[in-house]
Amino acid sequence: MSRTLIDIHILQTVPPSNLNRDDTGSPKTAVYGGVRRARVSSQAWKRATRVAFDSHLDTSELGTRTKRVVELLAAEINDRAPELSERATDLATETIKAVGIEVKAPEKDKAPQSGYLLFLSRRQIQNLADAAIEAAGADDVKKALKDAKVKDLADRDHSVDISLFGRMVADQADINVDAAAQVAHAISVHPAETEFDYYTAVDDHTGDDETGAGMIGTVEFNSSTLYRYATVDVNRLADNLGSTIAVRRAVEAFLESFVRSMPSGKQNTFANRTLPEAVVVLARESQPINLVGAFESPVRESDRAGRTKRAADALRDEAREIERAYGEQPIDSWVTRLGDDTASLDDLGPNVPLTELVTQLGDLVGSRVEERS
Structure with a gap:
């Protein structure tokens, strides 16, 4: 029985921000390829995706x-x-x-x-x-x-969100739901340093002999170009939902929400919300494949190319090398991207607006689920 797996790869640049902080208030980080990277946990982006479902699905479809x-x-x-x-x-x-x-x-x-x-x-x-x-x-x-x-x-x-993200019931394991979606921790494609913003808050009601600074403090932040990855097992999603129409709606909503969402940490402080520079969707039959190996050697900008271009080229090269070495040819693929810096990604699939990507992916998922049933 054929499988259908949807791999979503995203390159997204965020300005100074603190999307996801640890227990000390510092932006989360991880060491990868021997250097420290900015990191946003999978839980943070799954939560942001679930919140974004409200814009794409009826409340009756959610939990x-x-x-x-x-x-x-x-x-x-x-x-x-x-x-x-x-x-x-x-x-x-x-x-x-x-x-x-x-x-x-x-x-x-x-x-x-x-x-x-x-x-x-x-x-x-x-x-x-x-x-x-x-x-x-x-x-x-x-x-x-x-x-x-x-x-x-x-x-x-x-519901759609339970079917995608799963459910663990400690007291009754037999009503657990296996997740159909997996989300990786997002990491920067380059080394990232945590910086400090020293700020003062002015007291508007002070005497003539007072400086006006009512509070001082620091906020930690970083800026980064992130590689984000998620995968959806369409077969498992169909088992959880039991309806072709529901599966199609779930995949479309997940893609749209995952692409457009952003964790809300410190957004009022940094106004850091952006949209991705590039989205690559690869449909597979064998197994999900995270392309993070493209960035094991950290991307470093130069006079000739910035991070986004180098990251896009590295992502394209990694995907091609996996196809060559392992015969992992996708059954279908699409690219949504911005500007000339990401042009190399057109080698991986047709360049279409996100709305068309969502619709065409939905068509593929619907037909594959119908064939399976």
Whole structure:
């Protein structure tokens, strides 16, 4: 049975910024190729991508990840059956327990919470609420919920984001969802140094003998040209979603959102939001292939070429070498890019606007899923 894997490669330059900081407030970094690089964690960009889904998908196609799942379910029960408002929290608690999820005792004036973040789709919340409302009329609510097999209700009708990014349920491993998408940590294609911005905040209301500096401090930042990579296993996504139309919408939304999104760290301070210089999408049948090896030798600008051009050339060369050495010829490919510095990437696929890339990728995914079914 043929596989369909979608590899997304991005080159993106960001100005002074602190997209993703560690516990000390410093921009995250990593050593690669013997030099320190700027880094943005995969979790940060997955979160940004999930937030961007709101612009491309209906809320009914998305999920919620929260510890406050009892509160979320109780609100749904209350909306569907207002006459049960006084029992909604208790019904929600028993329903979540019936799924097999441990629920912690509530703090003062708060609903109970799960011991960890729980990812449920909108449809799953609705289905669990319906089961809770039905069980509310039984003499033994716990038995009614067990008979309703509420655990199964939490393991079907997965949302797009759960299907892409997966779900781990510590208490009930059998309702885990294997992620169809993998996102790499973004790293700079060149050495990167952390710098410090010394700032003062002026107090607008001061006396004549005062300097006006009400606060001083420092903010750490760096600037970089990042290589970003993600891959989507279309077969696994189809298994999770079960619908060709849903799979196509999920892949299109993921591509658009991953390309356009950016982690929100310190955006008000640096106004650092940019769009990529280049997006290369390669559809494969064998395995996903991260092309980060193109930058193991760090890119260094010169009088003749800046970082973007050298990075684009290196990415093109790495892709071609992998094709030559391993016979890894993509089944289809596309490029969306800016300016002359990225022109070498046209060797990897037709140069099209992002909207056309998304549509053509959707066509490919739809036809491949139909063939598989």
